[in-house]
Amino acid sequence: MRRIICVGNRHSAADAAGPLVYERLARMERPLDIEVIDGALAGLDLLRFVEQAERVVFVDAVRAGGSRGRVVVLTADEAAENAPEIYDHSAGLAYLLRALRCVSEGPLPEIWVVGIEGIPEGETIKTAADLCLSIAAEGYRAARQHTAPACGARA
């Protein structure tokens, strides 16, 4: 199973990128073996979804120093760089990715993070959703060959 997990808070505009992409993906046609999950604020409780997958693409709001609407692709290690070391109620995606390496009881899937800078609008959401599907289907390196230049990939 390949999964796209959209995280964030739909009731906070600055953090709503993941849920907005989820809504678009939920309406799109996709291969049967790509599951789209509204990961919302579940944080560490998303571990099970990751461990049982072959490839996982997370979608989240990011601050990577770029302009609003920029879409970036990060590796799991890059995304975990600023993770808090200690668990608390705000332990989000970065903490999850950091914890994953320590607690996983099986082989880890291939993990990518599609990040969106700022509060996204229609075209950005579409770009991110298309990118997620491509990466989930083919992996990042393959998807990169035919991805729109709007993707400011760091990976």
Added chain:
Amino acid sequence: MSATATLNIPTRNAVKTTLNIPLNRVEGDLEIRIELQDGRVADAWSSGTMYRGIENILVGRGSLDGLVITPRICGICTTAHLTAASKALDAIAGIQPPPDAVRVRNLALMTESLQSDVRQTFLTFAADFANPAYRERPLFEEACGRYTPLKGETAIEVIRQTKRVIEIVAILGGQWPHSSYMVPGGVATVPSLADLLQCRHLLAGYRSWYEARILGCPIERWREVRSQADLDGWLEESAAHGDSDLGFFIRFAREIGLDQIGRGHGNFLSFGQLDLPPDTQVRGRAGATDHLIPAGFARGSEVSAFDQAKVAEHVAHSWYVDYAGGRHPSAGQTQPYATGGESQKYSWAKAPRYDGLPAETGPLAEMVIARHPLFLDLLAQGPNAFVRQLARLVRPAELMPAMEQWLSEITPDGTFYIPTPAISEGEGIGTTQAARGALGHWVKIADAKIQHYQIITPTAWNGSPRDSDDVRGPWEEALIGTPVADPANPVALGHVVRSFDPCLVCTVHALHRGRSLARQPL
């Protein structure tokens, strides 16, 4: 602790200083300001630093929207908010959910607590035991081996085990995360026999691990501990007890004097939780006939019946439009007003009071109001951070036997929902106990829309600012007298505040300063 303490205002007196301490391991980045005198806390102010306005978002939306929106207030207490929202709508509809629906609701809420209690204790609270401030203590090395974040043996095991047990909510709710399966009239899912067997398997696995690693004994043995003397005897009884994480917690807590800090007002509040189905074999604590965990209010160990009419919220020190005294949440208002009164107002959290008094809530309050003999004995010297955290650590032992019973009582493919007419008018209250304590939703519906929605969360009770009479909130009061040996690493302050298990995102009115995102940006 990872919070940074900034020496903020040097004063004329060399021993009197003010510190601003953003407790950034707490969601919402709770900020505590303390005044130190002679190396101890002389005064404290607790500030939630961002307005969210969830209550105002709800007004004008469809009558059932609280079921979907309020569980998203917090990523940890989703089931508790869903429970409160559902109960408020049950009340408006005048519906009593069928017994098996009550069991399903209870089981999900209890599972959330099983996970939260263990994670908070060993991933957040006990992480401070590995703080360099304790490096000279004999037990320091062992504490690091157990609780160093993402390395300690217990820390790793807790993450592994708690990710499994929450699957019970996924099975019973039919969706995870942010399940919205509780509805007025019952639940929208019907567990099959296979579902129930899977839940029993998950619970049995968690119980087995909790007994072996956390307690070091069967739950039945632990529940024989009914006094301070019993506790001492239990600790010495076997190596398994002393070496368990509970045993280590007690030994380390005694070594660092955790029982000497965090006293507080000594008022306790429980809204009561886990409705008893009429045909259940589970018995309520302290003779309660309506809930497993009884409702009540206690001053010290004197318990009185809970009356929700005595709940009121004050805003004299909160960034809201002023009103005199306190307001019952059915007449409450959330009108942010962040200008003016700068010297007076300092938090986006309101100040809930019960019968005009501040009250702490959470597992310790539940134990006091349930007349638990061990905790009443331990409280003879007054509340403290040790007993508050101990109550949380052992609460799963109080819950799991009842969970097993309810799982065995559910009739597969039975009645889980009573058809309920559309809710277009009315007023209702949904109260429960979240993992962190008393949670209430006060709801009015008119023309099939939400006309009024007020939420009081556990952290609003525990982390409230001063009220109209300038009385400190519970953890503001609990901080008074706490020693601060090193202002750059005020680890004892963390112990006190974290013994309340703060979750400022749950104060609804509170979050962070300095960052626009609620979560750490990548």
